[in-house]
Amino acid sequence: MDALNNLMYGFGIALEPINIAYVFAGVFAGTIIGMLPGLGPISALALMIPITFAMEPSSGLILMAGVYYGAIFGGSTSSILLNAPGVAGTVATSFDGYPMAKQGMAGKALAIAAYASFIGGTVSIVFLMLVAPLLSKVAVSFGPPEYFALMVLGLTAVVSLSDKSLVKGLIAAVVGVMISIIGIDLQTGTERFTFGSIQLLDGIDFLVVALGIFALAEVFYMLLRGGGGKAPKRNAIGSLKLSGSEMKQIAGPIGRSSVLGFFTGVLPGAGATIGSFLGYSMEKRIAKDGDTFGKGNIKGVAAPEAANNAACTGSFVPLLTLGVPGSGTTAVLLGALLVMGVTPGPMMLEQRPDVFWGVIASMYIGNIFLLVLNLPLIPLIAKILDLPRPLLLSLILIFCMIGVYGMSFSVFDLLLLLGFGLIGLGMRLFGFPAAPLILALILGNIMEESMRRALQISGGDWMIFIDKPISLALLVLALLSLTLPLLKKRRKKSA
């Protein structure tokens, strides 16, 4: 049992009192950072580089990793309570989490999110520990054609996210792709849809759109409905307890999404956001009560929460075994490690086993801390819903604006936020679903870049998408997921 010995060695490092303190400090700071919309783990970690410089590399990474997965853990809170995702990875959590909160089940939704995050995180640490070196091969086997096929498969979820009208869902998705195109095109260096504005050169940040279309649109909608003065329901939080049958219901989604999320995280560039969407849409399709997703289904909270935490842990695979950052956050971690004199990569397991196994062991401890820390906090934090409506709405507004301004210190982004808030309101009034737009916005860019890269490599030959087995398999899956529901429907009609 090599892994077990290594793990014991890792626990030896992670259980040093100073390191336990670092894990705790990391996950605590991360939880709070995650709860505040806009203030993401990237900027928090960049600020910590000077602090960690003087530390033992293992301690430094233990602290910073704690902030990262702590933020993903805590990000669900504002998604559920305020419809304002705290970090990009928890956007999908608001689809069912916020409806649950509106129905007086905020406590339950938060508890499910905490359990699912804990299990997703822990399951993926086991994977990370056992198969990380092997998985680095899986990660590199994904080239441009494979990424394109994966994004196509992801986009087929538009069908299941479209509620009533498929046409409206598709329109929303097309708008999402169009927004993703804004900015400098990496393939040619050409500006697209920037109208000469330098603020648009880097495109529109995903969180600006998400906060606008979800949180701000919700505020506008409530104002429009004259709900401003309505008194909140008494005991708006509800019980935290889950019944046995509810436990059974979410066990499957959590298990499946943990695995799916982990593998999504392993792929450089995919990460927690895509992982949570894939988990959500997979469960919606599998579930017998799939049509209640989006209206407060507990499985719709469990799946994305397990997936995003699993993906967060999974993203340590390319970082630690290949030395390649798969996301902005892991890029900052890589930079911090280099400054501390540790070069992540194929040699790291041999050269710095203390860092590798110490961090893995600390993640087990960190996830337990997060659960113990978050559960008792739920009734306190959820009290925010007891606030009078006008106060609550103003609070959401302020959170969104501070969050967006804090990302780039740009007034232009605030105007964009307002614009997307109005677009979101319009979409709600005319029955356009917001989820397909957000999904297409996340996937559109990678899909387009991968497709053009693949075609550039193949010299314009489309067969590259079919010649590669992984790409072919993913495309077949995509085709099936589009056609099976139609066939089912037809069979139902004829029966």
Place this chain on the structure above:
Amino acid sequence: MTTLSLKRLAVLALPMAALAMTTAAQADEWTPSRSIEFVAPANPGGGWDTLVRTVSRVLQEEQLAERNFAAINVPGGGGAVAWAQIARDSGNPHKLFATSPPIILVPLAGASRYDHTAFTPVARLITDYSIILVSADSDYETINDLFDALKENPRLSVGGGSAPGSMDHISVAGLASAAGLDASSVNYIPFSGGGDAMTNLMGGHVEAVITGAGESAGQLGEGSQLRALGVSAPERLSGSLADIPTYQEQGVDYTFDIWRGVMGTPDMPEEAVAYYENLFAEMLATDGWQQARDQLGWIDAYQDSEEFGAFLDEQKELFSSVLSDLGLLRQ
């Protein structure tokens, strides 16, 4: 979170800069009268950000500067957003930014109104070099093998970590033309970073990759899946990269610098420039700097303000000619 509010304070303090400047510039021996805003024109995690944070930290640890250097990220437009902001802050002696070839390349591509001539060169600090990588089981042993293959089959893909017309592309296109190929014949595939490009090379999705030597150092060595064919340095690098021959050793007369330095606001007072020049020269001599520099795979390449300014003009000419060969010149 505390630094976040600090940043906001710094933003609020901006209008005060003009006031502070007029009084400070009159003194003979100029010293900063408040914290220096040190801008990385990008998000945390990239090359500029690393330079800004490392320099700020070393200056503080070695207690060289009278005032604190506050690292500030102004992302957007590959630098253009920060440049536009700094260009409006003419004469402010308390604002510096990290710079590298994009200050020339981005404007040449037509994506920024401001180029290096709009700002005050302060000092060049370090340089990195380009490196050509292939998979460890590849048939190519030298850059000549690779270019012979490219001559026969121009469709062979060469990945890089940045958009067409930016650093990696210019570097490999210039190399190709020095090796007797048409610069525009290289099938350059842009990835979203050097790491992304190297992963694709490991997976066999591209034939070769060009990226920064420092960035690739962790990927090379015993048991590596990658092999380096050559570096763009005038002489061999040190440390783990010492075994890699230069292009010149292999008969291709071509070098390419990925330099990084510091620039200031337009028309920064001479006294302030002199102060910073000396400060950075002193910093480069400290143990703290040398340690950080080696860990990050950087090579010292100090130039003072005047030399750096002349160097930037030369670079612009070089880049313009490669870009026009590639048909990417927009200015």
